[in-house]
Amino acid sequence: MSRRADGRSRATTLPPGSISSHDEHGASIGVMCEMTIEIDKISLHAPDGYNVVVETPKGSRSKFAFDPETGLFRAKKLLAMGFAFPFPFGFFPSTKAEDADPLDVLLVTDADLPTGSLVRCRLLGGIAMEETKEGKAVRNDRLLAVPLLLHQDRPPFELSDMPAAELKDIEDFLVAYQTVDGKQAKVVGRLDRTEAESVVRKAAQP
Structure with a gap:
């Protein structure tokens, strides 16, 4: 209950899983939410496509990564001067x-999608990449998808629908932003939509 200016009481409705904080006079001073969102339990599949969780917004120099222990998005690193993510960067939930x-997935869109957004997407294809970790070459493909949003201006349906120069810029960025940090990464090919679908199916977790 909270107190109105005329001294009468009124009921206060709180979200499920929340508790109310009060000052020394008993007045409500805010709500603290105890609810935890478990992103790893979000379904991979969505109507006509897949769910994607955005970690890093378009144009950001800061790279964010979901931290399953806290349920928050951790600021992982700052890209070198002159680098910024060309598109929103995120991941497919319930995959490994x-x-x-x-x-990983890049969302080919002009939409402003903040960190933590859950977006329904359609696969376009992907950039096949190799990274060297502990002296061993490991595949770490970056898939490309387009959000299924209203009022989008003629989104591409296949990787081949994208301008060649734009695809080359994406490849150069994916290699360069890691190379300046001393990592070894290289593009080893491109994936069409069918091949990208196969990658997602292989990575899907029960």
């Missing part, structure tokens, strides 16, 4: 790639 992390 060869590097043991969720499967």
Whole structure:
């Protein structure tokens, strides 16, 4: 209950899983939510496509990564000067790639999608990549998808629908932003939509 200016009481409705904080006079001063969102339990599949969780927004120099222990998105690193993510970067929930992390994906869109957004997407294809970890070459493909949003201006349906120069820019970025950090990464090919679908199916977790 909270107190109105005329001294009468009124009921206060709180979200499920929340508790109310009060000052020394008993007045409500806010709500603290105890609810935890478990992203790893979000379904991979969505109507006509897949779910994607956005970690890093388009244009950001800061790279964010979901931390399953806290349920928050951790600021993982700052890209070198002059680098920024060309598109929103995230992952497919309920997947595990060869590097043991969720499967990466770039969302080809002009939409502003903040960290933590859950977006329904359609696969376009992917960039086949290899990274060297502990002296061993590991595949770490970056898939490309397009959000299924209203009022999008003629989104591509296949990787081949994208301008060649734009695809080359994406490949150069994916290699360069890791190379400046001393990592070894290289593009080893491209994946069409059928091949990308196969990668997602292989990475899907029960």
